[in-house]
Amino acid sequence: MDADVPADGHAGRRGDTRARIQRVALELFAEQGYDATSLREIAERLGVTKAALYYHFKSKEDIVRSFSEDHFCRMDSLIDWARQQPPGPATGHEILERYLTILIEGSDVFRFLEQNQATLRSGDDGKHRFEQFRPRLYALVDLLIGPDATTRARIRTTAAFFSISASLMLYRDQADTSPEELRKIILEIADDLTRDLGYP
């Protein structure tokens, strides 16, 4: 809501300290983990002091929220879009494709969220951030197969989404595979797992 995160990080541009903090923090969080990264460390890499950070963000977790909320918003947008489409295989395929795009564009955030599941809690209710992911995942699954599908269909579709994220994370930096090739292979897998499941 109030998190005005630029959709595209203008790398290196000076002047917007807030965005630079976000970029460096995400980098360090994804690399070393949330707990293992101190505010002092972030400040040092930026060439400022801890106190400067507190001018822009009210707490350490507020920094996380500023970019992780953006990621969940993108998922919500996808869900909203999908709800307005006619159910069917074509829409199903496009959901998977758009999901992949979201992960590609926010892969740093996603990696961070994935690897720090255990330590991240939302400030309000104390629930794991993974609990912010799970209902959205289920919503997408339902949109692919309908709410009355079999358990088998539900599990297969869930596996499709996880195959997308796992494949992307493991193979996106592989030299022998172009991004286009990787994208094709990933979507083929996801399509195979969701074929002939719902809306017959």
Place this chain on the structure above:
Amino acid sequence: MDADVPADGHAGRRGDTRARIQRVALELFAEQGYDATSLREIAERLGVTKAALYYHFKSKEDIVRSFSEDHFCRMDSLIDWARQQPPGPATGHEILERYLTILIEGSDVFRFLEQNQATLRSGDDGKHRFEQFRPRLYALVDLLIGPDATTRARIRTTAAFFSISASLMLYRDQADTSPEELRKIILEIADDLTRDLGYP
């Protein structure tokens, strides 16, 4: 299980204190995260003090190692076994099946390792524990499809392993699905992803 104190007098917990520490620690680590769980917390739940923990384990990370190493040993055993089998679809299927069994039997450890990737480092080389998982996963993938398989085959097979773990973690506590049914569905998915890939 039984967290009960032996009924007999002062002889205490006999030799099982070490095991009780492991059980409680794993529980808390998996639930709250490694960093978020203090030794004080573990000690309190056990009804002992922090210092008692240090009698049994030389550090906090030593507690983790005591059960996470066991998990990697199981994966190594699977790899060793697989190397001695004739390559082919039948062996491939059994690899997937045995992998699933390992995850089921050590699901708490696996969940812990998965959710704490970011914070866990091995004491020696400072590498992420995930880096202890990745080469083993690749070894299993190679055993299913051979070292000269296409990238497509490699990604699909990797996705098969991730589908197994993700499906298990998300659906193992679902009331409407029996463990047998779940097992069947999961293996069906994994088989689909590894069908017609290697050893034609």
Place this chain on the structure above:
DNA sequence: GTCTATAGACGGATAGAC
């Protein structure tokens, strides 16, 4: 907007008595 300085809390680890 950024700084210095410090409060305030907590965690891991150790020493030594029993």
Place this chain on the structure above:
DNA sequence: GTCTATCCGTCTATAGAC
């Protein structure tokens, strides 16, 4: 094997000057 007591480090967060 377990305890009490404590050291020492690091961290988040705040106060107030410039």
